[in-house]
Amino acid sequence: MLDTTEPPAEPSGEPVRAAGDGRPRPPLDLLIWDAPNIDMTLSTVIGARPTAASRPRFDAIAAWFVEGAGDPGAPEAPEVEACVFANIPPQPGTLQRWVEALRGFGYAVFARPKSQPDDDIDQDMLDHIAVRQHSHRLRRLVVFSGDGRNFAEPLEDLVRGGTEVVVVAFSEVAGYAIGSDLLEFIDIEDVPGAFTEPLDRVRLDALPPDGAWLRPTRSLRDFVAGFTARRSG
DSSP states (O other), X not given: OOOOSSOOBOTTSOBOXXXXXXXOOOEEEEEEEEHHHHHHHHHHHHTSOOOGGGSOOHHHHHHHHHHHTOOTTSTTOOEEEXXXXXXXXXXXXXXXXXXXXXXXXXXXXXXXXXXXXXXXXXXXXXXXXXXXXXXXXXXXXXXXOOOHHHHHHHHHHHHHTTOEEEEEEOGGGOHHHHTOSSOXXXXXXXXXXXXXXXXXXXXXXXOOTTOOOOOOSSOHHHHHHHHHHHHHO
């Protein structure tokens, strides 16, 4: 839940100066990336473990986000901040290189150890949004997540308070944003350059006018063989 009743603390532990302390809050465009959710939903929509070619390109996404903030030399140009939130397993493997690459692209990374199945970063993301809502005038919020359970209500409340909120996820799993009258939705594959090649997925929201043939994902004979075995077992 997004709590805006009291100014939360910065990640450093220092208190945030909220509106009313006499200092104007600078405008901010903020990007939040829910790494566990995007990874999981990517695997779901392509029906396979993602490869290097099917993973999103954070450099292109950073360029798209910053371009959306407008001319940095214009009056009232917003600051820009992009944050990736990630769970780190006990054996991080190649995640060290991934985290360092993100930092090199200009992203801040919040990394939380994941030692138990219920260790998660959902509240950390909402807390950081609340931090920035108090330290800045949150002009635009771009959230990469298909997690409607945690984000739908808080994000709609931000829109009612005057923040432009854009949800970027896969259309197959982002019904909360697509069906909202307040949130703007963009399919992640529609972000220019986000993927090096088209994903192997079925997008019912982007069918050609004349229709499209959707190939089966498994052999008809294989399915029937398994079905028959289960029925006779």
